[in-house]
Amino acid sequence: MDNSSALPPAAQPLSIMSTAGSQVVLPCSWKPHQAEVGPSSCHVQWVSPPFTVFEQNSEDKWQQERFDGRLEVPTVKLQAGDCSLIIKDAQIEDTGRYESFMVVGGARSMKTRVFIQSVKLSVTDNKSWDSHHPGEDFVLELHTRLSFTVVFQGRNNSAWQELWKRGDENSERVEKHPVLEQLTIKKLRRSDEGIYKVLNENGLSVSTVQLSVTENSPSFSAHRKQENVPTGEAAKSSCSALLIVSLLVLSFQIHRH
Known part of the structure; x- marks a missing residue:
């Protein structure tokens, strides 16, 4: 294939x-x-210079091994003029420049490439903040099947400790969902407050979560107490007081008449 086609300056x-x-x-x-x-070209090539990452000619498809089935150009759309590349489960390592070409010509030795589009892709980690009360469960999103480990740094600690690694058995407090890419940390304690990082196998950050673990505020507790309906002896006292007031009002009305 002739790869000498120059990009438009x-x-x-x-x-x-x-x-x-x-x-x-x-x-x-x-x-x-x-x-x-x-009129109906269907041979597309995507390159992340200097390497070809995806190529499709009608139903014949090839993609670079590191993408592991994550790339697709739907055939029907390609035939209609849409050669957009779909990257599934994007990874930090996918960051880079991508160039698309349509391959034209008859015999293989006569094929040439027509430049179509250049795209600069930037994939970053997910960042979020979460807050829970002690005793609650905390669901940590792993985001991708390629997440490999979770590390934790406590609020008052500069050291990172490994909390979970893919393939680990579930423990009493840390449980991987059997289907979803989620990790549940059960019955939170104050010591669980800090930063949680999800890393891929290459040690790159998939996500960073700042977790706060706080007690219910006194004002919140007082407000909840005020909303409570009296029960037991308190309820009886309230009913008795209401009955006395009703009798006094009735007696006053009789004397008025």
Whole structure:
């Protein structure tokens, strides 16, 4: 294949941002280049210079091993002019520049590439803040099947400790959901307050969660007490007081008449 086609000097990449674990679409449309690629072209190539990461010719597909089945260009859309690359379960390592080409020509030795689109992809970790009360359960999103370990740094501690690693058995307090990419930390304590980091196998951050574990405020507790309905002896006293007031009012009305 002739790979000598030069990129247009004024071609500026589109900037796309995503977070780890999300699905991202790198835009591509060959319709504006129809005169160059033909009326129904279906041979697309995506390159992250200098390597080809995905190629599809009709039903024949190939993708770079590290993407592990995460790349797709739907055939029906491709034939209609949409050569956009779908990246499933985006990873931090997917960050980079991507260029799309339509491959045209007859015999393999005569094939050439027509440049379509350049995209600059940036994949960042997920950042969030959460708050719970002692005794509650905390559900930590792992975001992706490629999350490998969870580390924890306590509020007053500079050291990081490993909390969970993929393949670990569930423990009394830490449980991996059997289907979803979620980790549940049960019956929170004040000592569980701090920073939780989800890392992939290469040690890159998938997510960072700041967890606060706080007691109910005194004002909140007092408000809840005021809402309580009297029971037992308190209820009886309230009923007796109401009965006495009712009798006094009735007696006053009789004397008035």
